[in-house]
Amino acid sequence: MSDNSADSGSGHCSTPDSDGEVADEIAIVSFERKLDTAEEIKRDLADDYDRIDVLTYHGDVFADHWGEYDCFVGLMASGIAMRKTAGLLDDKWEDPAVVVVDEELTWAIPLTGGHHGANQVAHDLSKLGAVPAMTTASEAAGKQGVESKAKALDSHVVNGDSTVATNLAVLNDELGPVARLDGPKAVLVGDDVTVLKRNGDDGVVLGTGSVSGAKKAQFLTAWERALDDADRDWDDVEFVATGTRKADEPGMLDAAEEIGAGVVYFEKETLSEFEGPTPSRSKELIGWPGIAEASAIAGGRDHELVVEKRRYDDAVTVAVGR
Template sequence: MKFAIISVTEQGHKLAKNLLEYLENDPSVIKVDVYHKNVNSTLNKCFEEYDCWVGIMASGIMVRSVCPLIKTKFTDPAVLVIGENGKHVISLLSGHMGGANHFAVKLAGMIGAVPVITTATDLAGKMGLDTLAYQYWLELDHRISIKNINQNIAAGGKVDLYLPTKFDFLKNHPIVNTSYKIDIWNKTFIQASFSGDEIVLTPRRMVAGVGSKKGVTEEQVFFALRSALQHLHLPLSRLDAIATADIKEDEEGIKLAAIKSDLPLMIKSLEEIRNFQHPDCTTSQLVKREFGVGGVSEPAALIEAGDNSRLILKKTAYNGVTVAVAVAI
């Protein structure tokens, strides 16, 4: 995710820099920028460039500043407000599909604040359909029906949810189980049914890119994959593939971990990686000196995820194994 933090006072700016330090150490945060003052001009210039805006200021300032910019709950970035004393983190806009509720809890935990969330399903301890889509990277159709579905869930009703086999992990999710009646079917998409409406949720292609030192074991690679996905609160079965470079295709540890994970191992040529450019990719000078490319895990994941894909976990090292995760958009 890409975060922007904007403050208006010196005390707020100090808090912004503290948040910056926390977020830069989070592998699920791809980019974070800090702005100070000039709220209207900054938001007008780059509102859509970030997944989440954090305003350290009075909520009224943030409300008046973003009102001319917002379009729809399905496309607007998350907007949070934090008082300059750092005591509360308010989920202000795009709580579900934009992830503001999730980010409010995340940032509150970082600074020891209280998250403030006001959406009905969350207050009832349920999971709305748009929250399900956000958490598991699902594309929604028939969005007009979501309001009725979420109102039913918040009121204590249940919605029929048909899951592909690879999503059967949701059967054991305590909040999902209180919101949906779950069945498993042999199709590749998810379907929610309620009061005559049928909504399809299509999983976006998700790929883990893997790089490694020579001679890593299956256990090392498998541990790295599971550990990486824990940052995203996702199980291994949510992945669609593992990708690596042809210089690593003979690594038994990577091949065996792919087999153990029941995932296809996709091999990308070094030339393809060398010619690939993406603003989210970072460069390892060690890898560049040895193989002539800036890295393996990030570009391999992005290439295999498809055109216009994005990183959702930057490359992270685990005992000789590097993992990055990309998803199709």
């Protein structure tokens, strides 16, 4: 596949070999009568994107700017956006994503590129009250697709065509955890193996657990203190790691979003392979190893524990791995 690096002239994600998962530059396309609403969207999303432009709709507006943005947000009926962009679509890994939102900001609907920025933008539009209507199979089933795993791991998909098979495996609960291969090594894979390449090598992983209902502020405070102990800061965090039994913890998800980090969920079997040194009551009570340390070790590139488990406010546990 082609190299979408920052110097390639493409308007899409700037990571080499990228799956285009993250939308950084978006255009809001609006009829003149709704430009005030478009400007409202721009203001509310300004902190989340590198660039947001408002374009006044005309018949060739999508064609004129195709390839200039990671995602188009059409403030219009879905039929208009579909008719005007259908003839421009060529390759799901190269095309910009397209989202439509109705004029009353009730629904945000990804039309194309759900795993390549559209779902992300639709989710962000929920800040304005719009309900994100995501139809990609993994999200509809409440599961983490391969592209979402890549984003959470601060990595990108190298061989995009493979995700047809691996996302089907996700739906059938057959994929299992992402296997980590540390080099130098050469690897030979088939068409049904998705290769994820890390975007950086020097970060740390926040392994975390909690009591049910722990608050966003409690997670953030616990994580910040652990990073201080590791002499690291927020920019050093590659991702947050936890166990699958904590997948729906809203405080944790909100805190991870606050710091711009993805969340990776490890199965009990994986965590048992990377059990940390600190005794945990959860093992004797429910058979799970201590989630914070095991997640930090399992997620780290070197499988090393930098900071052992810390407990904050009797609500959140955290460990730092690399």
